[in-house]
Amino acid sequence: MAVNQYLGEVLHRFDKVLEDPLEFIQQYKTENRVKVIGWLPADVPEELIHASGAIPFGIIGHSGGYSWADAHLQTWACSLVRGSLGLALQGKLAFLDGLIIPHICDTTRNLGGIWKHVRPLPWMENYLLPRQVDRPSARTYLTGELGRLKARLEQCTGREITARKLQESIALFNQNRVLLRRLWQWHVSHPGVIGNRVIYNIIKSAMVIPREEHNQLLMQLLETLDHMAGGEEVEEGCLRLVLSGKVWDPPEIMNILDKHGAVVMADDFTTGQRYLAGDAAETGDPMEALALRQINRIPFACFPTARYDRRSFLAELAGKNRAHGVLFLHLKYCEPENFDYPDMRAAVESAGFPSLRVETDVGNLSLGQLETRIEAFLEMLRGRGTE
Amino acid sequence: MTGRPPFVTADLLKKMMADYYARGNEARQRGVPVVWVTAVFPVEVVYAAGLFPYYPENFGAMAAARKVTDQLSRAAEAQGYSFDLCGYARCGLGDAYASEHPVGAIEKPDMVFCCNTQCGSLPKWFEAAGRFYQVPFFLLDSPMIQSTPTTLGRLYFIEQLKELIDFLEIRTGQTFDLDRLAEVMALSGEACRLWNSILDMAALSPAPFGFFDACYHMAPIVTLRGTREAVEYYRALKGELEERVAKGIPAISGERFKIYWDHIPVWPKLRWFADYFASRGALVAVSQYTHSWAWSFDPSRTLESLAENYTEAFINRGFEQRVQMKIDFMRKYKVDGFIFFSNRSCKPNSFGLYDKRNVVSRRTGLPGIVIEADMSDLRFFAEDQVKGKLDVFFHQLEQRIGGAGRQ
Numbered sequence: 001m002a003v004n005q006y007l008g009e010v011l012h013r014f015d016k017v018l019e020d021p022l023e024f025i026q027q028y029k030t031e032n033r034v035k036v037i038g039w040l041p042a043d044v045p046e047e048l049i050h051a052s053g054a055i056p057f058g059i060i061g062h063s064g065g066y067s068w069a070d071a072h073l074q075t076w077a078c079s080l081v082r083g084s085l086g087l088a089l090q091g092k093l094a095f096l097d098g099l100i101i102p103h104i105c106d107t108t109r110n111l112g113g114i115w116k117h118v119r120p121l122p123w124m125e126n127y128l129l130p131r132q133v134d135r136p137s138a139r140t141y142l143t144g145e146l147g148r149l150k151a152r153l154e155q156c157t158g159r160e161i162t163a164r165k166l167q168e169s170i171a172l173f174n175q176n177r178v179l180l181r182r183l184w185q186w187h188v189s190h191p192g193v194i195g196n197r198v199i200y201n202i203i204k205s206a207m208v209i210p211r212e213e214h215n216q217l218l219m220q221l222l223e224t225l226d227h228m229a230g231g232e233e234v235e236e237g238c239l240r241l242v243l244s245g246k247v248w249d250p251p252e253i254m255n256i257l258d259k260h261g262a263v264v265m266a267d268d269f270t271t272g273q274r275y276l277a278g279d280a281a282e283t284g285d286p287m288e289a290l291a292l293r294q295i296n297r298i299p300f301a302c303f304p305t306a307r308y309d310r311r312s313f314l315a316e317l318a319g320k321n322r323a324h325g326v327l328f329l330h331l332k333y334c335e336p337e338n339f340d341y342p343d344m345r346a347a348v349e350s351a352g353f354p355s356l357r358v359e360t361d362v363g364n365l366s367l368g369q370l371e372t373r374i375e376a377f378l379e380m381l382r383g384r385g386t387e
Numbered sequence: 388m389t390g391r392p393p394f395v396t397a398d399l400l401k402k403m404m405a406d407y408y409a410r411g412n413e414a415r416q417r418g419v420p421v422v423w424v425t426a427v428f429p430v431e432v433v434y435a436a437g438l439f440p441y442y443p444e445n446f447g448a449m450a451a452a453r454k455v456t457d458q459l460s461r462a463a464e465a466q467g468y469s470f471d472l473c474g475y476a477r478c479g480l481g482d483a484y485a486s487e488h489p490v491g492a493i494e495k496p497d498m499v500f501c502c503n504t505q506c507g508s509l510p511k512w513f514e515a516a517g518r519f520y521q522v523p524f525f526l527l528d529s530p531m532i533q534s535t536p537t538t539l540g541r542l543y544f545i546e547q548l549k550e551l552i553d554f555l556e557i558r559t560g561q562t563f564d565l566d567r568l569a570e571v572m573a574l575s576g577e578a579c580r581l582w583n584s585i586l587d588m589a590a591l592s593p594a595p596f597g598f599f600d601a602c603y604h605m606a607p608i609v610t611l612r613g614t615r616e617a618v619e620y621y622r623a624l625k626g627e628l629e630e631r632v633a634k635g636i637p638a639i640s641g642e643r644f645k646i647y648w649d650h651i652p653v654w655p656k657l658r659w660f661a662d663y664f665a666s667r668g669a670l671v672a673v674s675q676y677t678h679s680w681a682w683s684f685d686p687s688r689t690l691e692s693l694a695e696n697y698t699e700a701f702i703n704r705g706f707e708q709r710v711q712m713k714i715d716f717m718r719k720y721k722v723d724g725f726i727f728f729s730n731r732s733c734k735p736n737s738f739g740l741y742d743k744r745n746v747v748s749r750r751t752g753l754p755g756i757v758i759e760a761d762m763s764d765l766r767f768f769a770e771d772q773v774k775g776k777l778d779v780f781f782h783q784l785e786q787r788i789g790g791a792g793r794q
Contacts, residue, residue: 072741074759076471076731106507109531110738113706117742128530130543131503131510135550138528141543145530148539302507304514304526333471335734339511342467343518357467 007228010221011198014205021208022087025057026095028210035097035157037123040084040108041247042270043297044100044127045146045290047280050211051161051169052153054097058207059084060247060271065092066363072114078333079361080247081107088119098123098156100149104302105336123156125149133295133303142291150287166286174279176211179218181276186225188321191238191263194225197254199264203272239381242318242353243267244344245329246301246337249362253329256371260378265321268314269329274298301336310340311347318353324381327374328357354381391636396604396624403616404606411494414439420497420559423516425509426609427679427700428502428527429548429693431575434613435568436555441494442610443516444509446482447475451654451763455489460764474732474763476512483519496520498558500551502527504703506735525554529698533705536698544694569686572693575613576684581621582608583681588628589672590720593637594645595628598671599661600638602652608680643668644784647717647725650676650736651762663774667781673720675701675712702735709739710746717751724784725755726777731767754787756780 017024029036035054039046046056065086066079072089073082087093099121101112112126128145130138150161180203187199202221206214239262248254248269257264267273277298281289297303299310318326326348330337341357348355356377358370414421422433424440433440450456456474463481464470470477482493499522501513510526517524527547530540552563585604588596604624611617631637646664648671653660664671679700685692701712717725727744729737744755756776761767 073738074729074731074741077734077738103531106734107738109507110706110735112533113709114739114742117706117746126531126533128533128540130528130530131507132526132528132547135547137543137546137550140546141530141539144539144543148537301511304510304524306524335472335508336511338469338472339476339508339515341469343515345467 007224037098038096039100047169047173051166052157053159077107078331100125102127170280171282177276195258196264238263239324240265242323242326247271266317301340315347315351326353326355332359423496423499425501427504431571431613435571443479446493447478450478450490454655456763473508499524504529504700545690548690568689571613572684572686578612578617579682593642595631597638598674601677639665641668642670644723645672647722648674649727653760673716727757729759731761754783
């Protein structure tokens with residue numbers, strides 16, 4: 001089918017990039033002579049980097065090289081951070097013109113100092129996010145902190161970030177989020193057609209491919225999918241899941257879900273719905289707009305908020321999506337998630353949703369055991385569903 | 388620590404702490420709110436408001452010292468709390484769920500206040516406790532100071548202190564008295580000044596007082612700073628130490644080395660470490676941990692001064708500043724070597740220590756090691772490994788001074 005073939009081509013482009021994001025971005029940098037500024041999850045305002053004339057590049061879940069970090073960072077730091085530092089230590093991030101590390105936990109808070117000491121980049125900044133987001137002081141402070149980051153970015157790229165430029169960047173990133181959300185909607189209304197792995201890969205590729213191109217690719221993809229919409233049969237008997245955690249890596253988990261007929265309806269990952277939900281205002285003070293978007297993001301373990309309780313949020317998410325169950329993917333050694341878990345589980349289970357928690361490493365994972373556990377969980381859900 | 392007469396003030400300490408805990412019960416009966424606070428929290432605000440501050444970290448340390456962390460932790464683990472979490476938090480949460488309370492039940496809060504200058508574990512623990520006890524949680528947020536303190540960070544903290552005061556006024560129905568805060572800060576400052584001068588005595592050779600003594604005598608500076616009792620206590624302790632210096636009673640007999648320790652002690656092995664070092668003729672003279680409470684307040688600038696002190700703690704500083712602070716302590720106390728404790732319960736203290744060890748050795752020429760353990764949970768303590776590392780370290784020290792003792 002021609003449509004399917006075209007679809008395959010677009011999807012291939014996303015996959016190709018993710019096969020080796022470092023290779024992709026370095027080639028892009030050479031060809032386009034632009035600066036590339038790396039960022040670590042989560043919540044770094046890519047719009048600000050873009051408005052400074054640099055390309056934001058997400059260092060997310062690249063596997064391998066963990067032992068490189070052993071001499072600098074204890075083994076009980078999460079694999080996400082150890083893996084990133086490992087990449088730097090191998091010299092694989094030397095092409096970066098800069099790096100932004102957001103302070104979201106104790107590990108990220110300490111990482112910058114170590115990194116700067118062992119593998120300094122020409123420009124390195126911490127993004128000192130407010131950890132309380134409920135009171136007025138947070139907003140004032142965050143606007144100030146964004147202002148500091150903006151000034152530092154201007155020093156890095158030598159280009160002024162005008163309000164107009166920033167508004168244009170915000171509009172570009174909003175467009176990306178709108179398109180990703182449309183794609184997500186398509187995915188949940190046509191479960192199992194493009195698959196979990198594919199959809200999450202597309203979200204991840206947004207953190208790598210320059211946004212102008214990513215938007216083009218998404219538009220082509222959505223056009224193709226809209227042509228398909230009527231003709232395709234919605235797959236019957238799939239299990240609807242809600243996922244929760246910091247990141248959804250390792251990607252193989254999504255293959256496991258695909259293989260066993262489970263479809264992810266919603267999540268709260270910083271590399272998932274938290275990344276694509278909520279836009280920044282395109283009018284008014286753009287710095288205020290970025291601050292407000294940050295403060296109003298969906299709940300996350302690192303920024304407790306009484307306004308928007310994470311436990312009820314997750315239970316409601318499962319309810320709205322008529323989920324069969326909730327799957328927690330927790331990065332091993334992620335303290336914020338470990339603290340949240342018991343009450344999160346209680347909340348979803350008392351709302352009637354069975355749950356499973358698995359501890360993950362972004363690489364080096366014993367996938368066989370993981371698959372067995374997930375499979376058993378899905379079978380249990382299937383059993384319940386047909387009672 | 389062997390052979391010297393016990394501290395007269397130790398009895399006073401026991402009585403003071405017993406009185407303090409009794410006041411907690413009394414407060415509850417009188418309807419005075421019990422407020423959970425963290426060790427590095429502007430407790431002066433809580434004392435000034437006439438509320439009872441309770442320190443769950445003390446509870447964690449107590450459980451650790453009595454070697455029951457694993458027992459309490461298992462009660463938390465049974466609820467789904469991972470044993471990778473901070474040991475204090477596992478003790479506190481575990482005790483909330485446990486039916487047996489080997490160190491007495493943790494005090495139930497009416498409000499939980501937390502400052503994240505120290506770490507991100509405390510806010511998550513307190514937030515969970517807030518849900519468990521169904522009481523409000525208030526976080527004083529202190530972003531890291533990368534190099535020098537910024538106006539932005541200071542103003543943010545001051546703004547939050549005002550929010551805290553608003554919060555207290557609404558909850559208690561009482562107008563907050565800033566003059567009373569200044570009085571409490573003056574008392575707090577006086578206790579801190581005395582505490583600092585006591586810690587300084589470890590620089591004498593031989594010293595009458597060392598880190599392990601400080602770990603014992605620190606309870607009032609953490610818990611009761613801001614009260615008259617704390618001032619009186621440290622005045623008495625200082626007097627006793629001066630007397631010991633005059634009489635020539637050292638902390639350890641035959642002091643040959645002074646050691647810098649970073650940071651907190653391994654509570655359930657406190658005696659083991661103290662004995663080991665004493666047997667080596669080594670006085671652990673200084674640690675950033677016990678110096679954490681050596682603040683300096685200016686009661687004429689209440690909120691500003693609180694903001695400066697509580698945000699600028701070493702643990703909230705960048706890599707380079709923290710290295711420099713360690714080196715400054717090492718020089719001031721003229722240590723012969725240093726030991727960094729990579730504490731599985733404490734990421735902010737531990738991450739970066741491997742590189743800091745190398746930097747500090749390079750800059751000071753002092754030998755140093757990193758040991759791996761946990762401040763509270765013996766399941767993460769491998770005695771042979773730790774002892775092996777210490778043996779090598781002392782062998783190195785012996786060689787450096789040719790067995791002749793310090794000059």
